[in-house]
Each structure stands twice: as structure tokens, then as C-alpha cells.
Amino acid sequence: MTVALTEPFAPAVRYDHDGRQDQPVIDARNIEVAFKVEHGIVEAVKDVSFQLYRGETIAIVGESGSGKSVTARTVMGLLSRRATVSPKSSVEYDGQNILKFPESARRKLRGNRISMIFQEPMSSLNPIYTxxxxxxxxxxVHRKVSRREAWAQALELLQHVQIPDPAARLKQYPHQLSGGQRQRVMIAMALANDPDVLIADEPTTALDVTVQAQILNLIRNLQKELRMAVILITHDLTVVRQFSDYVYVMQHGEMREHNVTERLFADPQHPYTRRLLASEPRGRPKPLPEGCxxxxxxxxxxxxxxLRHGSFLKPDWRELVAVDDLDLNLRRHETLGLVGESGSGKTTFGQTLLRLTDAKRGEIRFDGKPIHDLSRAEMRPLRSRMQIVFQDPFSSLNPRMTIGQIIEEGLIVNSIGATRRERIERVAEALVSAGMPGDILSRFPHEFSGGQRQRIAIARAIALEPExxxxxxxxxxxxxxxxxxxxxxxRKLQDERGLSYLFISHDLKVVRALCHRVIVMQHGKIVEQGPVDDVLSNPKTAYTxxxxxxxxxVA
Structure with a gap:
């Protein structure tokens, strides 16, 4: 049934093909990729076709596991040894099927005529080289130039991608740069040989919204200047709408639909595309009950x-004020948003409120009682009433423990549940409340998707019945x-359990959908606060x- 639905909306050739005079720079047909795994074969990409023309941007969108990145890596020739590409697959670049090229010829193309920017620049840059x-x-690697000429070109590239003080950056290591600066370095490397095609695989997912806008505008400006063709892989539909000319939608390794961007957003045909477009954070939180x-x-x-500056022998210690004399008031049943760019002090402030980080001064009261001067032992009885859910559930869930052990651990530490059977019942109940089946207690975190792991992290928090x-x-x-x-x-858990949330985020769409009030932070200070709709509809400061x-x- 799914195949029948797919066929009319995703033909092998683009809908605007007949109206174009030029030939595609990339014409991919019938891409099929399978991976050998422990229990058999996984078909990651099934019969996918797309075309890319010079000077344009196509977007490939879909959820994790849809085959977007595998499709891009097939074009680049960066698949692992476990991958098998079907003999009927073809990727024509300038009229030649590059899938039939020997590895030496693919290597000459890669990073030269076809370049790629990866999602996480810290993983892509070598930490031991400047x-x-x-x-x-x-x-x-691709051009016969002297080392001096190459260094001069590297400096020009960093100037091109608008990195501040590029001469100094050349001598620095990746860990000394911010996320946005590292991504600019990746773009500079990708553009080093004036490629015809640039593949950007989730290039802004880990970045703040303001840095994201800068990076995307930079790619667009460089594209116009160099007349590159760009393949943008992302799950951010705002970015797709703003920056792409043509959109391909993938699910479960198959192409569900494709069309010119304006038409696809205005009139999506496939049910999956409609669901994807309807998935952007919507709605508003329920009004607070009276007398909270x-x-x-x-x-x-x-x-x-x-922080330590200066040399090893002559260290110079300087004070960094991460949170600067802040006030906060959170009511019962309320969700309070805390937003700002990386380094604004959001997480430090949140962890200080939970007494996970010590404050230099200030007062913190939980349920009317002062907790700012309590010792770790005195805080322990309060720990079950206040919980935390972290950004990356894979890092916060112990990979050596089963799901049952991970959630039960909190109950044991806080002496909740008289017997193990009672504790296991509470664990299963928390999992069901978090939208997970209660029979997964013997499985490990790596066996679940990112969304499922985040539900497990939420289940671990609510198992202790916090406030x-x-x-x-x-x-x-x-x-x-x-x-x-x-x-x-x-939202459901808040309604059922009367929870109060402090929601730290840089995604204002999610904040608008979930929060009653919002606090905007910059450089450790509060620059603006108030009801969400007021702050987001009528910001009072230039920063907000x-x-x-x-x-x-985005633009």
C-alpha cells in the first residue's frame, strides 16, 4: 500500500525537468544501499532518484533513519565496508557514472569537485592539528601548490567565511574555537578547491539560532558567488522553506514525494509529507489554574x-561571571522558558537552582524553604522532589545498565518502594506514562532511538514523582x-501530575508551544522576561x- 502511494508523488525525474535548458550536474538514479548487520541485511536506501542543477539548492528532508545521509555518502563514496550499492544504481556527474569509478578516481573527486560539510565539526576536524x-x-592533496601558497589561500578562505581574526585562527586548534567558528572552518575546507557540488549534512543542528542563520546565509552567499550546487540535508523545515529551490522527502529509505519548494509546502500530496509539515511545534500551554x-x-x-590564562609557568587567573545577580520565580503547574545563545549562562543558572553548582552568593527557596546554604547531605531528602532531564539522553543513560536498572537506581537511592517488586511496578508505570512499553526493562539504551531514549530519561525523572x-x-x-x-x-505529564518545568532551550518555536513565561539571557544577565506571546511577538530589546x-x- 505504501509503494502505491509513493509512486505518483516521486517519479524518477523532477517535475520542473522539461522547463530547464541545462543538464543536471548530479543525476542520481535508482540508488539502493544495503548494510550487512549481525542478524542479516538492512536495506537503508531503496530505489532513490534525484537531480541537482548548477547554482541551485535542493533539500533532502526526513526523520532520522530515513536514509538521507546514506544517500549523500553514496554520492561522496564514503560508505563503510559493510555497505553494498546495487549494480543498477547510478550517480552521473557531468555525464559519467561515478559509482563505476575506481577508488583512486573517486578520491580525486572527493573534496575537489564534490565536497561535504558534516553535522558535527568537532568530530570531523582532527584535534591534534591546527x-x-x-x-x-x-x-x-588536490593541487600542486607550495606550502607558502597554500597557507596564503587558507588565510583567504578563512577571511571568505568571515571568521574574526583569521590569521590567529590558523594557528589555533579546533577545541579553541566556538561551534559556529568550527563550522565555518569546515565550510572553508569544503570550498578550498572551488567545488561544483557542496553537500551540507545537517550543518546547523547543534548551533544556536543566530549562528545557524549566519552559517546558512554564508553558504547561500558563497553559492551565488561561486555558482555552486548545494544539497542541503536537514530536518528543519523553516530552513528548507527559506533556502531550497526543490525538496525531496524521504522515509524508511524511500522517496515519498518531491516538488518545487513553494508547491510542496503549499500543497503536500503524500500523507507522510503532510504529517512532517504538521509536526512543527504548535499550540499553546493551558492557562495556569487560579491560586498557584x-x-x-x-x-x-x-x-x-x-579561568586560567597565560603560560604554564606564569598563569594568570581571571574571574568569569557566568550568572550575574539573577532573580527567578516559578509557580506550581507553570512552565518557565530560559532562552539565550550558548555561553549565556542558561544551564549554569538552572543547575545552580538545583544546587548541582554552587553559587557565590544569592538565595534560593524551594517550596518556601531556603536551600542555598544546605549541605549535600541536607539536600538529599529534596532530590526526589526536583529532577533534571538532559539534552543528550545517550550520554546521561549508563550504557552498561539495563533500562530497569537505570530507572530503579533513583528509587533505591531515595529509599522509595518497600520491596523490589514494588519498585519494578513503579518503573513500569513510569515508562508507560512516558509513552514507552513497560516490558523493556531488560534492554539497554543503545537499542533505542533518540526519541525513545529521551522518553526513558523522562520516565527516570517522573518515577520519583517530583514536583x-x-x-x-x-x-x-x-x-x-x-x-x-x-x-x-x-504537556500531558504536567496536566496529570501538576509538574512545574524550567525549560532551557534555544529553540523559540518549542518555547512558544510549551512555556507560559520566558526569560531571555545574555552574558549571564536577564535582558528581558514576560509572558511568552508578549516577548516573542513584541520584543523590547535588540538582542531578543x-x-x-x-x-x-532564518534569513
Whole structure:
């Protein structure tokens, strides 16, 4: 039934093909990729076709596991040894099927005529070499130039991608740069040899909205200047609508639908495309019940860290003020958003409120009682009443423990449940409440998808029946449809259990859908706060206005 639905909406050739005079720079037909795994064969990509023309951007969208990145890696020739590409597959570049090329010829194309930017630049850049030496290597592998010429070109490339103080950056290592700067270095490396095709695989997923807008605008400007063709792989539909000319929609390794961007957004044909477009965070939180008391309040909270500068023999210690005399008031049943760019102090402030980080000064009250001066032992009875859900559930779930052990551990530590049977019942109940089956207790975290792991992390938090949960970027790494499911789950749990949330995020669409009020932070200070609709519809400061514009307009 699915195949029947797919056929009319995803023909092998684009709908605008007849109206074009030029030939595609990439014409991919019938791509099929299978992987050998322990229990058999997994068909990752099934009969996928697409065309890309010079000077345009096509977007390939879909959820995790849909086959987007495998399709891109097939074009690049970067599949693992376990992968098998079907003999009937073809990827024509300038009229030649590059899948039939020997590896030496593919290597000459890769990074030269066809380049790729990966999702996580810290994983893609070598941590033991300077930024400059890595760009120079990308140049000299494909071109016969002297080292001095290559260094001069590397400096020009960093200037081209608008990195501040490029001469100094050349001598720095990847860990010394911010996420946005590392991504600019990756773009500089990708553009080192003036490629015809640039593949950008989720290039902005891990970045703040303002940095995301800068990176995407940079790619667009460079594309116009160099007349590159760009394949943009993403799950952010705002980005797709703003930056792509043509859209391909994938699910379960198959092409479900494709069309010119405006037409696809205006009139999606396939049920999956409609569901994907409807998955953007929508709705508003329920109004607060009358007479809600305060559960958490803070006044004058200041957090400082001592950072070391200078040489090893002559260290120079300087104070960094991460949280600068902040106040907060969170009511019962309320969701309070905490937004701002990376380094604004959001997470530090949130963890200080839970006494996971010590404040230099200030008062914190939980349920009317001061907790800022309590010792770790005195805080322990309160731990079950306040919980935290982290951004990356895979990092926060112990890979050596089963799901049952992970969730039961909190009950054991807090002496909840008289017997093991009672504790296991509570674990299963928490999993069901979080939208997971209760019979997965013997399985391990790696056996689940990102969205499922985040549900397990939420189940671990609610198993202790807390009154307050700190949610630290719980949806930023998730696909749109999974993100929408987690938002609905958090709303449901709040209604059923009367929970209060402090929701830390840089995604203002999610904040608007989930939060009653919002606090905007910059450089450790609160620059604006108020009801969500007021702040996002009518920002009072230039910084908030920039965040809002980057989140909802991208351009």
C-alpha cells in the first residue's frame, strides 16, 4: 500500500525537468544501499532518484533513519565496508557514472569537485592539528601548490567565511574555537578547491539560532558567488522553506514525494509529507489554574568561575561571571522558558537552582524553604522532589545498565518502594506514562532511538514523582515529529501530575508551544522576561529581536 502511494508523488525525474535548458550536474538514479548487520541485511536506501542543477539548492528532508545521509555518502563514496550499492544504481556527474569509478578516481573527486560539510565539526576536524594545517592539507592533496601558497589561500578562505581574526585562527586548534567558528572552518575546507557540488549534512543542528542563520546565509552567499550546487540535508523545515529551490522527502529509505519548494509546502500530496509539515511545534500551554503558589524562587544568584590564562609557568587567573545577580520565580503547574545563545549562562543558572553548582552568593527557596546554604547531605531528602532531564539522553543513560536498572537506581537511592517488586511496578508505570512499553526493562539504551531514549530519561525523572523538573534542551537533537511527541508528552505529564518545568532551550518555536513565561539571557544577565506571546511577538530589546528573527525567519 505504501509503494502505491509513493509512486505518483516521486517519479524518477523532477517535475520542473522539461522547463530547464541545462543538464543536471548530479543525476542520481535508482540508488539502493544495503548494510550487512549481525542478524542479516538492512536495506537503508531503496530505489532513490534525484537531480541537482548548477547554482541551485535542493533539500533532502526526513526523520532520522530515513536514509538521507546514506544517500549523500553514496554520492561522496564514503560508505563503510559493510555497505553494498546495487549494480543498477547510478550517480552521473557531468555525464559519467561515478559509482563505476575506481577508488583512486573517486578520491580525486572527493573534496575537489564534490565536497561535504558534516553535522558535527568537532568530530570531523582532527584535534591534534591546527586549523591552518588541516585547510592546507585539503588544498595540497588536490593541487600542486607550495606550502607558502597554500597557507596564503587558507588565510583567504578563512577571511571568505568571515571568521574574526583569521590569521590567529590558523594557528589555533579546533577545541579553541566556538561551534559556529568550527563550522565555518569546515565550510572553508569544503570550498578550498572551488567545488561544483557542496553537500551540507545537517550543518546547523547543534548551533544556536543566530549562528545557524549566519552559517546558512554564508553558504547561500558563497553559492551565488561561486555558482555552486548545494544539497542541503536537514530536518528543519523553516530552513528548507527559506533556502531550497526543490525538496525531496524521504522515509524508511524511500522517496515519498518531491516538488518545487513553494508547491510542496503549499500543497503536500503524500500523507507522510503532510504529517512532517504538521509536526512543527504548535499550540499553546493551558492557562495556569487560579491560586498557584510558588515552588521555586531565587534572588541575587551569582555564579563565578576562575579561568586560567597565560603560560604554564606564569598563569594568570581571571574571574568569569557566568550568572550575574539573577532573580527567578516559578509557580506550581507553570512552565518557565530560559532562552539565550550558548555561553549565556542558561544551564549554569538552572543547575545552580538545583544546587548541582554552587553559587557565590544569592538565595534560593524551594517550596518556601531556603536551600542555598544546605549541605549535600541536607539536600538529599529534596532530590526526589526536583529532577533534571538532559539534552543528550545517550550520554546521561549508563550504557552498561539495563533500562530497569537505570530507572530503579533513583528509587533505591531515595529509599522509595518497600520491596523490589514494588519498585519494578513503579518503573513500569513510569515508562508507560512516558509513552514507552513497560516490558523493556531488560534492554539497554543503545537499542533505542533518540526519541525513545529521551522518553526513558523522562520516565527516570517522573518515577520519583517530583514536583519540579529542569529540562535542559530536551528536544534540540530530535527530529521534528519526535520533538512534537515529546512536547505533547510533557504537556500531558504536567496536566496529570501538576509538574512545574524550567525549560532551557534555544529553540523559540518549542518555547512558544510549551512555556507560559520566558526569560531571555545574555552574558549571564536577564535582558528581558514576560509572558511568552508578549516577548516573542513584541520584543523590547535588540538582542531578543535578533533571536526571534533568527528562529522564525532564518534569513
Amino acid at each position: 586549523v591552518g594545517s588541516q585547510i592546507v592539507e585539503a588544498i595540497r 503558589g510558588t515552588i521555586l524562587e531565587a534572588s541575587g544568584v551569582r555564579v563565578c568561575f576562575m 519540579f523538573i529542569l529540562l535542559d534542551e530536551p528536544t534540540s537533537a530530535l527530529d521534528l515529529s519526535v520533538q512534537a511527541q515529546i512536547i505533547d508528552l510533557l 529581536e535578533r533571536l526571534v528573527r533568527a528562529a522564525f525567519e
